[in-house]
Amino acid sequence: MSQSEVREEHPIAEPFPIAPGVYAMRGTRGANVGAVVTDEGIILIDTPLIPQEAWKWRDFLQEVSGGKPFLYIINTDHHRGHIVGNMWFDCPVIAHHIAWRYMRGYRDNFKQRVRQLFKKQPEIQAHLQDIRIILPEITFQEKFAVFKGGRQVRVIHVGGHTPATSIVYVPDAKVVFAGDLISLGEHPFMTQATSKAWLDGLTLIRRLHPEVVVPGHGDVGGPEITEPISKYLRYIRSHVRSHLKAGHSKVDTANALAPELLPWFGIPKYRRPKITQQIKQGIGKVYVELEQEMRQKGELPPREEKSASKEEK
Numbered sequence: 001m002s003q004s005e006v007r008e009e010h011p012i013a014e015p016f017p018i019a020p021g022v023y024a025m026r027g028t029r030g031a032n033v034g035a036v037v038t039d040e041g042i043i044l045i046d047t048p049l050i051p052q053e054a055w056k057w058r059d060f061l062q063e064v065s066g067g068k069p070f071l072y073i074i075n076t077d078h079h080r081g082h083i084v085g086n087m088w089f090d091c092p093v094i095a096h097h098i099a100w101r102y103m104r105g106y107r108d109n110f111k112q113r114v115r116q117l118f119k120k121q122p123e124i125q126a127h128l129q130d131i132r133i134i135l136p137e138i139t140f141q142e143k144f145a146v147f148k149g150g151r152q153v154r155v156i157h158v159g160g161h162t163p164a165t166s167i168v169y170v171p172d173a174k175v176v177f178a179g180d181l182i183s184l185g186e187h188p189f190m191t192q193a194t195s196k197a198w199l200d201g202l203t204l205i206r207r208l209h210p211e212v213v214v215p216g217h218g219d220v221g222g223p224e225i226t227e228p229i230s231k232y233l234r235y236i237r238s239h240v241r242s243h244l245k246a247g248h249s250k251v252d253t254a255n256a257l258a259p260e261l262l263p264w265f266g267i268p269k270y271r272r273p274k275i276t277q278q279i280k281q282g283i284g285k286v287y288v289e290l291e292q293e294m295r296q297k298g299e300l301p302p303r304e305e306k307s308a309s310k311e312e313k
Ligand SMILES: [Zn+2]
Pocket: 077, 078, 079, 161, 162, 180
């Protein structure tokens, strides 16, 4: 879909309720966002990338909560689609300590790339001239819970999509915000991925028995929306494993598997070259991860000189 098509179809995202006092909004360019309204105030899960959507979200939540304050923002990872909108909400940010480490390094080139996304939408770009990166004030390593206004919001580090990726669980509403562990209808972004942790994270979501699962991208659903990405990751792992056993290099493995994976999701023709590159990167990540895993288990012989020529390829 081109940017103008996105604009025509979704002039601006619409907030909607997903459970009592829990809301979501589907990001048109950034990630989906969520909010839990408590008697004491509002806890936000990620923030909209597009300023107009952030303001709409802010106004909507003010209205449905009867003007309650924003208490915290929980960022599920450090990618721009989740964190740039932090600047439009006046409250502390909470994120995994690795997310903080990445965000701390965001400089002018990061901000420039964000502006570039909207080069054909000057009405959006105009509001991104002065991007302020609001760093997490509170970080965590494994998990924590926030108790506010009679509700509990649990945050659990899972990794997988990035080393920082965390999910948010609202037990009284049986809602899980999955962050980018789930991106429906598109190839997952795996540049910083660990497939084993990713699969474990998806299993954890199913074990929480949520009624509603909010993906990082795509439509809200139930626990079944964890399945396509589980299947995708298991497919990559089992095929990369076979290629490793056969002694194929990382590049050969990526070249062999990428064409098989490309048709898994409907992709417009003009995006195929870029997505193919993205898929190959993902396969490469899994290759390195599995190679290590298999060596540790003795399924592959220890590293020898042969690996040097592999890297040159
Ligand atoms: Zn992400």
